[in-house]
Amino acid sequence: MLGNDIVDLDLAKTQSNWRRKNYLDKIFTDEEQVLISSAKNPDGMVWLLWSMKESAYKIHNRKTGNRNFAPKILKCIIHSNIDGEVNIDGDTYFTKSNIQTPFVHTIASPVYNHLEEIKISIFEAPNHIFDYKSTKPSCVSHHGRYLALVY
Amino acid sequence: MNKEQIIEALKTIVQPYSEETSALAHIDENTDFINDLKINSANLVDIILDIEEKFNIEIDNDSMAKMLNVKATTEIIESKLAANAG
Numbered sequence: 162m163l164g165n166d167i168v169d170l171d172l173a174k175t176q177s178n179w180r181r182k183n184y185l186d187k188i189f190t191d192e193e194q195v196l197i198s199s200a201k202n203p204d205g206m207v208w209l210l211w212s213m214k215e216s217a218y219k220i221h222n223r224k225t226g227n228r229n230f231a232p233k234i235l236k237c238i239i240h241s242n243i244d245g246e247v248n249i250d251g252d253t254y255f256t257k258s259n260i261q262t263p264f265v266h267t268i269a270s271p272v273y274n275h276l277e278e279i280k281i282s283i284f285e286a287p288n289h290i291f292d293y294k295s296t297k298p299s300c301v302s303h304h305g306r307y308l309a310l311v312y
Numbered sequence: 313m314n315k316e317q318i319i320e321a322l323k324t325i326v327q328p329y330s331e332e333t334s335a336l337a338h339i340d341e342n343t344d345f346i347n348d349l350k351i352n353s354a355n356l357v358d359i360i361l362d363i364e365e366k367f368n369i370e371i372d373n374d375s376m377a378k379m380l381n382v383k384a385t386t387e388i389i390e391s392k393l394a395a396n397a398g
Contacts, residue, residue: 177354183364187357187376211354230356231377304352 162223162299163279163312164254164269166215168208169305171263179207188214188232196239208265209258213237216269217247217254219300224252266302266309280312313393318386325362329355341383356380363389369396 179185185194185207193210200206214235221235222228239245245256247269257276258267268279282298284290286306293301298310313321323339330336330349345351345359360371360379369392371379378384 173354176352177358179354181358181361183361184357187360187373215353228380229377230353230380231373232353232357233373 162220162271163275164216164219165267165281165300165302165309165311166212166219166269167264167266167283167302167304167307167309168212169264169307170204170208172305173208174204179204190233190236193237205260205265209239209260209267210237212258212265212267213245213247213256213269215302216256216267216300217249219302220254220269220271221249221252264307266307268311282310282312284308284310315386315390318389319382321366322363322382322385322389325366326351326359329359339382341386342381344381345385346380367393369393 185197189197189210196210197203197206214232214237217235234249236248237245238248243258243260245258247254247256252271254269254271255273255276256267256269258265266283268276268281270276270279284307289308293308293310296310298312300311302309319339319341323336326345326349327336329351332349335343335348343349345356346353351359360376363385364371367389369389371388371392375388379388
């Protein structure tokens with residue numbers, strides 16, 4: 162099972178005010194909040210951590226069959242600029258992120274070695290492919306201008 | 313505040329975060345924030361914070377985890393209001 166999540170950073174800027182009082186505390190652990198406050202680019206760190214959590218949640222949710230909104234129990238560890246892991250209830254999901262000026266995209270897998278094998282397609286509006294469902298992606302993420310598919 | 317009043321207040325809160333005008337107009341207990349109103353999950357946090365401010369209650373993480381639809385959200389608001397009143 163694969164997960165992926167894309168954040169359109171221009172849209173995130175206008176859609177979400179993470180500096181709002183108590184906002185970070187609802188989503189991020191104390192350790193993650195330290196990563197954000199000490200980052201050179203706090204906006205980038207917020208959305209990097211968010212896309213890691215979302216991509217891992219998309220696998221975990223399918224695995225357990227439980228839908229919920231509990232971003233804080235998905236605990237992120239960042240190993241390098243792009244490599245990380247997300248831990249939830251004893252399960253680990255490995256992540257790899259692609260950080261660009263207009264977007265952050267993260268892929269996730271429960272098996273670290275599978276990350277290298279994931280095929281990624283990112284489309285920017287208005288150039289979305291017509292019937293992407295027929296290509297049977299393993300996970301779909303859509304935000305703002307971007308559509309991201311993984312196989 | 314009864315259930316209908318809570319749902320009406322919720323409708324006002326979620327409106328800025330959804331472009332699904334038809335689903336918003338027909339909001340009821342069965343409305344799902346993500347599947348029906350297509351609310352971005354990062355904005356669910358804003359909705360939780362708006363609810364805390366509007367109703368003067370505190371939403372703990374376990375309650376927040378369930379707040380994906382109008383029914384669960386209304387029940388949580390009702391129980392927090394009752395706890396405040398007690």
